């Protein structure tokens with residue numbers, strides 16, 4: 001008996017050590033080494049052991065704590081009310097048990113629940129004092145987080161100033177709002193492509209990418225990655241009282257804070273569970289990841305009576321979705337060659353259904369990952385698909401090995417052009433260094449034409465492969481030599497589609513410097529670095545002549561990037577290609593002086609247009625100001641901040657004058673939207 005207890009104590013110790021290590025990987029480094037499901041299993045086991053043997057509970061057990069203490073490289077950010085975690089439920093029974101506990105504790109039925117998507121991102125608290133954003137921090141260990149104020153200010157959907165819309169009360173003296181910062185799946189894929197091309201390790205999932213992007217010491221890196229946020233609650237507030245959680249959400253929304261529209265007010269637990277199933281069906285179609293549904297008691301009075309435990313409130317529960325995982329076999333490992341010559345290993349799988357989709361391939365990222373997970377050809381593996389993110393191999397089912405599995409070796413010759421493959425020191429990537437490798441040529445043309453580069457509509461993967469295979473394009477400048485007669489006879493082309501492609505190509509002749517630099521595909525130069533170079537040097541000539549010292553003097557550009565840029569422009573082939581492009585009539589504009597994006601004049605303002613503008617259609621003008629954070633209304637009221645007046649204005653002008661609203665003529669408008677300096 002004594003021995004048994006000792007064994008249990010040891011197991012508890014072991015679980016704690018393991019969980020603490022995974023907390024550190026996940027919360028401090030944003031680099032977990034096990035899946036959330038595996039983590040949840042360990043956590044559950046510890047919780048259950050502690051429940052059965054309460055004599056072993058210690059205050060420092062991970063079951064009694066939230067997250068992980070903040071890193072010291074950030075200033076500390078104190079939460080006036082602790083930010084807690086949530087209790088998890090993995091089945092309907094567990095949710096019903098939660099409802100039963102709540103009703104028992106209250107001695108009455110619950111009036112209502114709110115069910116909201118559980119966003120898979122990073123928790124933040126943002127402070128508004130008299131409506132102005134004055135601070136923001138991560139959750140940290142619940143009491144103290146990391147001060148990430150400058151980073152949060154770069155997130156466009158988080159207003160720097162609250163405005164009372166739709167008859168909302170004025171923002172109070174002091175307001176701590178809580179929400180989740182997240183990265184959309186598409187941005188996650190873009191970022192990981194960029195990481196891979198730079199020879200850097202990819203992020204495991206959008207959550208880690210969001211956390212890693214928010215927790216940056218240089219807020220310009222945060223700004224270069226598209227983050228969003230949804231708010232779902234408040235911390236300490238002064239000057240306003242809320243009666244229900246639903247009222248909190250509605251009020252936050254009417255102050256201009258983003259709140260997830262997929263929330264639902266439910267009359268009982270059954271209806272909350274029904275909402276869970278509905279969101280589960282929508283899950284993979286959503287642009288961002290959710291990992292469950294949070295169900296909360298709606299009435300604040302009842303929430304207070306229920307109170308909280310050390311780690312989580314008693315009035316809420318996270319009903320988690322099942323992971324999209326399946327077991328299948330690796331039948332082979334192929335190698336794909338990217339634009340900068342990086343070789344990416346891809347697992348060929350026995351087709352398998354994962355969350356309703358047939359999966360045939362999974363990315364293995366790089367050779368180090370294959371070694372770390374010890375993936376061999378013939379292995380049975382667990383694959384996981386999160387939303388529509390590229391499927392991944394989570395781990396090998398080692399118990400299923402027969403001994404006939406084969407270890408994978410990176411080829412020493414490029415699988416496409418047979419040139420020698422090299423691995424540069426300090427890089428995880430292997431590369432084909434043949435500039436003319438057909439795989440690289442195709443990939444670099446696809447990149448050149450892509451949306452964030454030269455933005456040539458219709459010149460996607462399929463068309464590029466076709467044009468290169470037919471010998472119509474051998475290098476990038478050939479794009480601009482294409483003629484209608486080259487295209488019309490190609491499979492899938494007709495008169496109209498050929499004309500459209502040529503039009504799109506022609507349109508791309510006018511571009512700006514940062515797009516052009518990004519499009520060239522210089523190693524290590526992603527969109528962000530390209531825009532740094534463009535704003536610093538302002539002309540292509542200046543970038544091409546820049547020395548290593550000029551480059552490293554730019555904040556945000558390190559040795560590796562500097563070397564890559566110098567080397568790229570020193571290469572006579574690259575110089576000849578750029579000259580060729582310019583000879584084809586490419587016009588590259590310099591960069592605007594400052595990108596005054598974050599604290600723009602327009603942010604949070606309500607704008608009305610009247611009369612016709614010379615330089616824009618109404619639609620264009622509206623899109624410009626909304627992209628700068630304004631809201632466009634159709635009629636003038638006391639809530640209008642600015643009326644923009646074109647030719648032949650209507651009665652809106654008179655009304656604006658009567659109400660004393662700021663009136664702006666087209667010239668001033670151009671200036672204020674940065675179209676004229």
Ligand SMILES: NC(=O)c1ccc[n+]([C@@H]2O[C@H](COP(=O)([O-])OP(=O)(O)OC[C@H]3O[C@@H](n4cnc5c(N)ncnc54)[C@H](O)[C@@H]3O)[C@@H](O)[C@H]2O)c1
Nearest residue numbers: 022026032034035036039085086116117118119123232294
């Ligand atoms: N893989 C690993 O190594 C590893 C390590 C640690 C933690 N984890 C994962 O993290 C989980 C524990 O982390 P946690 O303590 O942050 O808890 P949690 O993520 O399970 O739940 C609490 C958090 O949910 C978030 N949230 C999202 N939408 C919300 C909404 N609508 N309302 C309220 N909150 C909302 C908040 O940020 C809140 O802090 C584990 O279950 C596991 O999945 C994984």
Ligand SMILES: [Zn+2]
Nearest residue numbers: 414417432437
């Ligand atoms: Zn090659």
